[in-house]
Amino acid sequence: MTIFYMKPSVKKYVRSALLRFGLLRLRQWVRSPSLAVLYYHSVAADRNKQMYAVSAGITIEDTDFEKHLQIISNEYHPITLDDAAAWLANERNLPPRSIAVTFDDGFADNYHIAAPLLEKYGMRGTFYLAVDAVCRQELPWYCRLHHLFYQITKKESKNESVILDDIEAKQSWNLSNPGERIAAEQFYARQCVVLDGETLRRHVEKIESLFNYRLDLTSSPKMMTIEQGKELQQRGHIIGSHTFSHGISGLLTQEQLHREITAANDILEKELGTAVEHFSYPHPYQINPQWSEASLAETRKLKYKTAVLTQRGVVTKTSMPLLLPRVRVQNAPEEFRWTLERAFAGI
Numbered sequence: 179m180t181i182f183y184m185k186p187s188v189k190k191y192v193r194s195a196l197l198r199f200g201l202l203r204l205r206q207w208v209r210s211p212s213l214a215v216l217y218y219h220s221v222a223a224d225r226n227k228q229m230y231a232v233s234a235g236i237t238i239e240d241t242d243f244e245k246h247l248q249i250i251s252n253e254y255h256p257i258t259l260d261d262a263a264a265w266l267a268n269e270r271n272l273p274p275r276s277i278a279v280t281f282d283d284g285f286a287d288n289y290h291i292a293a294p295l296l297e298k299y300g301m302r303g304t305f306y307l308a309v310d311a312v313c314r315q316e317l318p319w320y321c322r323l324h325h326l327f328y329q330i331t332k333k334e335s336k337n338e339s340v341i342l343d344d345i346e347a348k349q350s351w352n353l354s355n356p357g358e359r360i361a362a363e364q365f366y367a368r369q370c371v372v373l374d375g376e377t378l379r380r381h382v383e384k385i386e387s388l389f390n391y392r393l394d395l396t397s398s399p400k401m402m403t404i405e406q407g408k409e410l411q412q413r414g415h416i417i418g419s420h421t422f423s424h425g426i427s428g429l430l431t432q433e434q435l436h437r438e439i440t441a442a443n444d445i446l447e448k449e450l451g452t453a454v455e456h457f458s459y460p461h462p463y464q465i466n467p468q469w470s471e472a473s474l475a476e477t478r479k480l481k482y483k484t485a486v487l488t489q490r491g492v493v494t495k496t497s498m499p500l501l502l503p504r505v506r507v508q509n510a511p512e513e514f515r516w517t518l519e520r521a522f523a524g525i
């Protein structure tokens with residue numbers, strides 16, 4: 179672990195030596211076979227153009243994504259989550275260094291950019307749809323909240339000071355101060371993650387009204403349509419559920435969980451006309467706990483083959499299929515390779 183505290187130049191040298199001489203692979207060889215489930219959100223030709231609604235932080239440029247796929251197809255073994263589920267159920271073996279690619283939320287660029295690139299390299303991915311956002315063709319609430327705070331940075335660049343008085347919450351924020359702005363965004367995110375359905379929609383609109391601003395949903399980036407989801411299934415990809423409203427399952431009541439997980443699954447299956455067998459827990463603003471015993475029970479009742487988290491780690495034979503860790507990868511190809519090698523080596 180000491181290598182992470184070295185000077186950047188030394189660290190880079192050690193890293194490339196470890197990669198070149200395959201020392202990390204040696205460490206992987208003595209570990210049990212494992213699988214890395216990678217997760218992405220949005221793919222775009224220009225990340226910065228996404229800033230106005232979908233955070234650039236969850237966007238990868240198409241050229242970088244293609245480089246990831248080249249690395250996966252040359253150096254690893256791409257599989258699907260159905261393969262992973264069969265492996266976990268002792269129904270098949272997996273090649274060493276297996277990789278499954280997943281996308282959360284269901285942005286339209288997954289259909290237009292990610293899926294064709296995956297297919298170009300003979301791969302198939304899993305796309306988890308935030309059901310309400312996809313059915314309404316509107317961005318999920320967290321994009322709308324992010325957008326409100328992004329607007330502030332634009333005003334700030336014109337040297338306009340922005341004070342937000344929330345009388346009901348008895349809070350006053352100086353949004354020109356970056357620290358207060360982050361705290362305010364977290365404050366409103368925490369209000370949202372425990373709500374669902376219409377209550378959540380109304381609450382986001384109430385927050386927007388505090389800012390006297392509403393995101394133009396007609397010109398914002400789109401979600402994929404159900405028809406596009408169906409087409410992806412026909413092309414061999416997997417469509418999974420990402421709940422109805424994209425709240426934090428670990429903080430929802432039993433009644434909410436039933437609506438968010440079970441009822442959302444029913445809607446998605448009815449719309450797609452096929453069984454939905456995979457699930458991804460939303461994790462907006464990384465607010466914890468991401469899941470609870472009650473949410474786990476809900477996914478068990480639906481007999482999902484797999485459910486994935488954002489918790490970092492590789493999947494091993496002893497992993498619980500309904501609580502699978504994933505690996506968030508860095509965009510730059512060298513960082514990507516390093517992240518994967520570290521994950522497989524368990525460091």
Ligand SMILES: [Zn+2]
Pocket residue numbers: 282283420424460461462
């Ligand atoms: Zn999500």
